[in-house]
Amino acid sequence: MLAAISSATLLGVEGHRVVVEVHVSSALPSFTIVGLPDEVCREARDRVRAAVLSSGFSWPSKRVTINLAPSSERKVGAGLDLAMAVGILVADDIISAEAVAGFGFVGELGLDGSLRPVAGIAPMVAALGAVHPVVPVASRHEAEVISEQRVFVGRTLRDVVDALKGDAPWPTPPVEAVVDDTVMVPDLADVRGQPLARQALEVAAAGGHHVLFVGPPGSGKTMLAQRMPGLLPPLAPQVSLVATMVHSAAGVRLPAAALITRAPFRAPHHTSSIVALVGGGTASLRPGEISLAHGGVLFLDELGEFSPAVLDGLRQPLEEGVVRVARARASATLPAQFLLVAATNPCPCGGGAPGSCECDDGARARYLRRLSGPLLDRFDLRVPVHRPEVDELLVGHSGEPSAVVAARVALARDVAVQRSGSLNAAIPASLLDSLAPLDPAAQRLLRCELEHDRLTGRGYHRVRRVARTLADLDPAGDEVVREQHVAMALQFRVRLSPLLRGRVA
Amino acid sequence: MNGLPDQAYAAALAGLDRMTVARLGVLLAHLTPAEAYAVAAGQMRPCGLVARLFDADGLAAAWRASAAQRAPSRIWQQCCDHDITVLIRGYPGYPAPLVEDPMPAAVLFVRGDVDRIVGRRAGIIGTRNATGSGRETATTLGRDLSAVGVHVVSGLARGIDGCAHRGALSVSDGAGPVAVVASGLDVVYPREHARLWQEVAERGLLVSEAPPGTPPEAYRFPLRNRILAAFSEVLVVVESRASGGSLITVNEAREREVLVMAVPGALRNRAAEGTNALVRDGCPVVMDATDVLVGLGLDTRRAGGVAYDPRPQPRGHDAQLLELLGEPSTLDQLALISGMTLVESAMAVARLESAGWLQQVNGWFERVGRVR
Numbered sequence: 001m002l003a004a005i006s007s008a009t010l011l012g013v014e015g016h017r018v019v020v021e022v023h024v025s026s027a028l029p030s031f032t033i034v035g036l037p038d039e040v041c042r043e044a045r046d047r048v049r050a051a052v053l054s055s056g057f058s059w060p061s062k063r064v065t066i067n068l069a070p071s072s073e074r075k076v077g078a079g080l081d082l083a084m085a086v087g088i089l090v091a092d093d094i095i096s097a098e099a100v101a102g103f104g105f106v107g108e109l110g111l112d113g114s115l116r117p118v119a120g121i122a123p124m125v126a127a128l129g130a131v132h133p134v135v136p137v138a139s140r141h142e143a144e145v146i147s148e149q150r151v152f153v154g155r156t157l158r159d160v161v162d163a164l165k166g167d168a169p170w171p172t173p174p175v176e177a178v179v180d181d182t183v184m185v186p187d188l189a190d191v192r193g194q195p196l197a198r199q200a201l202e203v204a205a206a207g208g209h210h211v212l213f214v215g216p217p218g219s220g221k222t223m224l225a226q227r228m229p230g231l232l233p234p235l236a237p238q239v240s241l242v243a244t245m246v247h248s249a250a251g252v253r254l255p256a257a258a259l260i261t262r263a264p265f266r267a268p269h270h271t272s273s274i275v276a277l278v279g280g281g282t283a284s285l286r287p288g289e290i291s292l293a294h295g296g297v298l299f300l301d302e303l304g305e306f307s308p309a310v311l312d313g314l315r316q317p318l319e320e321g322v323v324r325v326a327r328a329r330a331s332a333t334l335p336a337q338f339l340l341v342a343a344t345n346p347c348p349c350g351g352g353a354p355g356s357c358e359c360d361d362g363a364r365a366r367y368l369r370r371l372s373g374p375l376l377d378r379f380d381l382r383v384p385v386h387r388p389e390v391d392e393l394l395v396g397h398s399g400e401p402s403a404v405v406a407a408r409v410a411l412a413r414d415v416a417v418q419r420s421g422s423l424n425a426a427i428p429a430s431l432l433d434s435l436a437p438l439d440p441a442a443q444r445l446l447r448c449e450l451e452h453d454r455l456t457g458r459g460y461h462r463v464r465r466v467a468r469t470l471a472d473l474d475p476a477g478d479e480v481v482r483e484q485h486v487a488m489a490l491q492f493r494v495r496l497s498p499l500l501r502g503r504v505a
Numbered sequence: 506m507n508g509l510p511d512q513a514y515a516a517a518l519a520g521l522d523r524m525t526v527a528r529l530g531v532l533l534a535h536l537t538p539a540e541a542y543a544v545a546a547g548q549m550r551p552c553g554l555v556a557r558l559f560d561a562d563g564l565a566a567a568w569r570a571s572a573a574q575r576a577p578s579r580i581w582q583q584c585c586d587h588d589i590t591v592l593i594r595g596y597p598g599y600p601a602p603l604v605e606d607p608m609p610a611a612v613l614f615v616r617g618d619v620d621r622i623v624g625r626r627a628g629i630i631g632t633r634n635a636t637g638s639g640r641e642t643a644t645t646l647g648r649d650l651s652a653v654g655v656h657v658v659s660g661l662a663r664g665i666d667g668c669a670h671r672g673a674l675s676v677s678d679g680a681g682p683v684a685v686v687a688s689g690l691d692v693v694y695p696r697e698h699a700r701l702w703q704e705v706a707e708r709g710l711l712v713s714e715a716p717p718g719t720p721p722e723a724y725r726f727p728l729r730n731r732i733l734a735a736f737s738e739v740l741v742v743v744e745s746r747a748s749g750g751s752l753i754t755v756n757e758a759r760e761r762e763v764l765v766m767a768v769p770g771a772l773r774n775r776a777a778e779g780t781n782a783l784v785r786d787g788c789p790v791v792m793d794a795t796d797v798l799v800g801l802g803l804d805t806r807r808a809g810g811v812a813y814d815p816r817p818q819p820r821g822h823d824a825q826l827l828e829l830l831g832e833p834s835t836l837d838q839l840a841l842i843s844g845m846t847l848v849e850s851a852m853a854v855a856r857l858e859s860a861g862w863l864q865q866v867n868g869w870f871e872r873v874g875r876v877r
Contacts, residue, residue, distance in 0.1 A: 196837050354867075487848070488848055
């Protein structure tokens with residue numbers, strides 16, 4: 001008459017274990033679900049009943065009560081459907097209670113009794129603990145990535161019940177060939193010309209420096225940004241797992257092998273809302289774009305067109321590497337460690353060579369004001385991008401392919417991590433003198449920039465970090481940062497406009 | 506009537522809603538300023554030619570309402586507070602070059618002393634979006650002309666105008682510049698020129714057709730340009746787009762038979778498209794202040810040696826690179842044309858920039874001349 005089935009629900013990117021308690025008693029027939037179900041979860045009543053009947057079982061004409069324990073936490077989504085159906089069949093003595101011990105169930109039911117995948121299988125399976133997860137067929141790889149136990153799958157409720165009762169073996173769908181999807185990443189060899197911007201990409205990848213491309217439309221800012229993931233090394237196992245959990249929780253399609261091993265690339269449109277970017281839209285606090293970019297690249301094209309509130313929302317995650325989303329009923333900490341790549345026009349008309357801008361001063365000042373301030377300060381690299389000459393496009397030889405650059409990047413990252421335990425972008429200002437000492441010529445150059453008011457205090461530190469990365473990338477480089485590295489780093493700090501003088505580091 | 510001078514009534518009239526240059530001209534040609542104000546305010550019946558002005562739809566009501574808001578005593582107080590002199594056409598003190606203008610301003614507001622403007626006058630105008638080299642040319646012309654006693658006439662706008670004034674003011678005992686502006690003389694526009702504005706008023710002459718408190722409305726700029734053209738004996742266009750305010754001034758100048766001269770620019774420089782077109786159409790070319798003096802009919806060759814340049818002379822790679830930098834270029838282009846690596850060019854550029862030979866905006870490098 002009573003059954004307790006293991007299942008899980010999703011909050012943010014974490015699964016929470018839920019015990020589905022089913023009580024069937026002799027009274028007027030009814031069916032209630034208690035324990036803070038959300039709208040989707042409450043609709044399970046109709047789905048579960050239809051699925052049980054369609055699978056050829058009878059519905060107990062008794063009073064059915066389902067409690068989702070712990071009853072004080074909110075349950076979201078349809079992932080509890082399967083556990084409820086199994087619970088009812090156990091409570092109705094169709095399956096024995098012993099048969100379900102040691103299993104956890106996650107999956108949505110169709111009215112015909114079929115099992116459907118839900119978002120967040122990976123974190124929910126992780127939350128189940130030391131039981132055998134039973135999931136829809138389509139979610140198999142996702143569950144296997146995370147589970148230490150053997151994963152069982154079913155196509156329908158009938159499959160699951162038969163297997164639990166021992167009437168039939170667990171279905172074993174054929175293993176699909178895993179497609180290698182790294183070939184999809186665009187290659188740096190496609191970019192003609194643009195030596196400065198190419199080098200900026202390399203530096204950003206090697207040092208973990210956030211980068212802002214400034215240039216007129218059609219100069220290839222987006223093309224460059226899309227090549228960034230190809231320069232980053234494969235994700236470390238821990239990061240890879242977290243990224244997979246985030247993608248799973250957001251219901252974003254995972255690669256064929258389920259585990260995300262390449263750096264993700266997310267490019268939200270500039271009309272995106274703050275919730276879409278930062279996360280927390282639904283009751284399950286769905287992760288936003290910045291969490292989906294964890295371990296990879298967040299690309300914001302037309303940075304100035306994003307709403308100021310959205311851009312402000314990025315500041316805390318940029319600082320801390322996580323985003324804390326709190327709502328009245330729940331709060332969650334979502335991972336958000338990403339490389340920010342942004343692109344902007346220098347002014348509304350797109351600009352170009354000096355004297356070719358068509359904007360009036362008011363429009364230009366308004367446009368730049370949206371960019372200025374604390375966010376602009378987060379970019380170590382502000383790189384000017386120009387429309388390549390026609391000759392370069394037609395006859396220019398293509399540059400190095402991504403693989404060659406990525407190899408240098410990987411080496412430089414190793415050097416940096418061995419030296420300071422982190423990438424160069426994270427070197428604290430107090431340690432710059434010991435970790436990135438300057439030779440006298442480099443010191444002279446920086447001093448001169450400071451004296452001419454072309455560099456602020458904060459800009460000074462940023463230039464030194466970038467110069468450190470340049471020295472790490474230089475095959476002839478050593479522990480001392482030389483003049484050429486500083487000179488190059490200064491080229492990555494484009495002066496946006498005389499209008500912004502003094503307002504940006 | 507109550508002891509206010511004619512200038513007070515003229516100033517109040519100039520600021521009425523729907524007042525135009527022509528209407529103000531008709532009013533003051535037939536009536537004294539005090540009478541004209543009474544007519545506009547509805548206290549007196551217009552007669553003769555003046556009455557025909559009021560045929561315009563709703564004009565009488567608009568002027569009555571507007572006159573109620575603009576008491577001559579208050580406007581006069583504003584003028585006095587800001588040291589603004591009101592000049593009426595036909596009264597003593599009205600600038601001679603404007604008296605016989607085809608579209609004369611009936612009332613002018615000035616700051617500074619009209620009597621200061623005694624010498625020859627050359628207008629220097631151009632785009633607000635000037636290149637570094639255009640700014641430099643304007644500054645040099647302003648300085649050299651002022652040094653030989655030619656008053657520089659310009660519009661105090663951003664870009665070429667401001668540079669021309671700055672250049673003129675950089676000569677301590679030079680001829681004072683004349684600035685013709687579109688807004689009221691107490692409304693500084695653009696705001697970053699507040700100091701320049703003040704200096705011009707102190708050492709030269711600020712002129713406007715608009716009474717104090719008038720914002721810089723867009724339609725006032727073409728009107729301002731006609732006064733600027735009328736004030737100039739020679740008009741030098743330093744940099745101008747294929748279309749723009751400078752070319753309006755050029756047309757006004759041609760109507761008044763003022764000689765228009767142009768500074769040629771690089772072919773691919775968009776900011777010089779207008780001036781290059783002028784040159785192609787046969788406009789005399791200005792390369793330095795002497796050309797302007799010839800245009801004015803003066804043959805005063807400026808004496809004096811080459812000014813000392815304190816910047817360290819670039820050597821080796823740096824000198825090569827500076828040589829190659831004709832028009833604004835990007836670092837990528839510099840590396841390409843010089844055949845240096847990106848790092849070598851970056852170092853050369855960094856050295857040249859710290860020595861003051863180069864400047865960079867938006868990733869474009871431009872040469873910096875001697876005059877800052």
